Every structure is written in C-alpha cells, then in structure tokens.
Amino acid sequence: xxxxxxxADLFLEGFAGSVRLTVASTxxxxxxxxxxxxxRVSPVPLLxxxxxxxxxxxxxxxxxxxxxxxxxxxxxxxLTSLGYFSLAVLTLGAYSGAFLCxxxxxxxxxxxxxxxxxxxxxxxxxxxxxxxxxxxxxxRTALSPARSIxxxxxxxxxxxxxxxxxxxxxxxxxxxxRGYAVGVVFLWVTxxxxxxxxxxxxxxxxxxxxxxVPC
Numbered sequence: 659x660x661x662x663x664x665x666a667d668l669f670l671e672g673f674a675g676s677v678r679l680t681v682a683s684t685x686x687x688x689x690x691x692x693x694x695x696x697x698r699v700s701p702v703p704l705l706x707x708x709x710x711x712x713x714x715x716x717x718x719x720x721x722x723x724x725x726x727x728x729x730x731x732x733x734x735x736x737l738t739s740l741g742y743f744s745l746a747v748l749t750l751g752a753y754s755g756a757f758l759c760x761x762x763x764x765x766x767x768x769x770x771x772x773x774x775x776x777x778x779x780x781x782x783x784x785x786x787x788x789x790x791x792x793x794x795x796x797x798r799t800a801l802s803p804a805r806s807i808x809x810x811x812x813x814x815x816x817x818x819x820x821x822x823x824x825x826x827x828x829x830x831x832x833x834x835x836r837g838y839a840v841g842v843v844f845l846w847v848t849x850x851x852x853x854x855x856x857x858x859x860x861x862x863x864x865x866x867x868x869x870x871v872p873c
Contacts, residue, residue, distance in 0.1 A: 672829030673850050679746060679825055680812045680854065686751025687811065691758025695796075696788055698763050709759070716756035721814055725749050729821050746818035754811045761803040765796030805862040809855050826850050 697709035716724075728749045732740060740748075769792050777787040819827030826847050833843045 668829050668832060669846065669850065671824055672826040672847075673854070675824035675828070676812070676815055676826045676850075676854060679743070679750070679815045679818055679823065680808075680858070682747045683750035683754065683811055683815065684808055686747060687754035687758055687808075690751060690755030691762055692793065694755065694759035695762035695766065696793070698759060699766050699788070699792075701784065713756045713759050716753055717760070719753075721749070721753055721817060724753055725817055725821060742818075742822045746815075746821060746823045750811055750814060750818070753814075754807055757807045758800075758804055761800040761807065762793070762796055764803070765799035766792055768799050769795045801862060801866050805859065808858055808862075812854050812858060813851065 694709045694713055697705040698713070700706055700709075719727075725746075729742065729745050732745065732748075773791050773795065774787050777791045778784075782790065815825055816827035819825050819831065830843055830847045
C-alpha cells in the first residue's frame with residue numbers, strides 16, 4: 659500500500675491520462691465508425707469501395723505499426739503541430755473505429771429491409787432512412803461487440819506510454835525506475851486498469867438499459 663500512497667500523484671496523473679486518452683479516442687472511434695458504416699451500406703459504389711478499403715487496411719495493420727506510422731509519418735508530412743497525445747488519439751480512434759464500423763455493419767444487416775422501405779414510403783430521403791431508422795436499430799445490436807472494442811481500446815492505450823504520452827503504463831515505468839518491486843507496481847497498475855474497464859462496462863450497461871426494447 660505504501661507504493662500507492664507515496665506515489666499517489668504519479669498514479670493519479672497516469673490514471674487521468676488513460677481516462678482522457680480513452681474518452682477522446684472513443685469519441686473519435688464512434689464518429690469514424692458511424693461514418694464508415696454509413697459508407698459501407700451506401701448505394702454509391704465508390705463510397706462502398708473506399709470505406710471497405712480503409713476498414714480492411716486499418717483492421718489488418720498491427721496497432722504498434724500504426725502507432726509508428728502515425729507518430730513518425732505525419733510529422734514528415736508537415737503536421738508537426740500535433741502533439742503525441744493527439745497522435746495517440748488519432749491512432750487509437752482510427753484503429754478502433756474500423757472495428758466499430760464492422761460491428762455497426764453487422765447490426766445493419768439484422769435490420770429488416772421492410773423498415774427502410776417503409777421509411778422511403780413515408781417520403782424520407784436515403785440519409786434520413788439511414789440515420790432515423792436503420793442506424794438506431796443497428797446500434798442496439800452492435801452494443802455488445804462495441805463494448806468489447808472500447809474495452810480493448812482502453813487496454814491498447816498502454817501503447818501510448820511508449821510514445822511519451824502520460825498514462826498508466828508510463829507511471830509503471832517511472833515507478834520501476836525508482837526501484838519499486840515489479841510485482842507490487844504491476845498489481846496496482848492492473849487494479850487501475852480494472853477500475854477503468856469497470857467504468858466503461860458501467861456506461862455501456864446504462865446505455866443498454868436505455869435502448870432496451872420494453873417488454
């Protein structure tokens with residue numbers, strides 16, 4: 659316990675960094691996932707082809723390779739104003755957004771085509787049908803896989819510690835450099851990650867209850 663109490667500021671800084679990184683990356687992943695999913699089911703062939711290619715590339719690329727590509731590649735292109743935190747959010751958000759897209763697309767496939775036809779019969783545009791009828795129903799089906807994806811995102815945020823982003827993994831390295839026992843430090847960092855994952859699961863539980871179909 660003295661390891662935690664003597665280094666409470668470092669633990670809090672690392673935990674707060676992981677929370678900020680997870681929240682920002684999740685928001686980006688949700689936006690990107692919804693946009694890609696809409697393109698995947700779009701009637702425009704070019705949009706379907708481009709989104710499918712983007713998803714395939716992101717899902718097939720190891721996250722560590724993607725981190726190196728973004729942190730080293732974007733500055734070469736002149737985007738030097740982005741800090742490591744922003745680059746980490748961009749990497750985690752894009753990577754997780756591709757998987758969220760596939761979860762949403764699977765949810766879209768569960769929506770009966772008669773729902774969309776009914777919307778078009780009421781005079782709704784294709785965009786209105788997608789946003790008001792199809793995607794809300796698909797989101798209900800996609801919640802369970804989405805929770806797993808966001809939990810994985812939170813755990814993957816540890817990679818950002820290797821790129822000078824303050825988070826729990828960075829706090830662990832700092833404590834080990836101070837000479838604390840590996841097992842004790844690892845235990846407290848693991849408990850902190852479990853707390854973060856519990857918070858994410860709690861949020862999804864609330865959302866699932868709000869979106870549940872009344873019996």
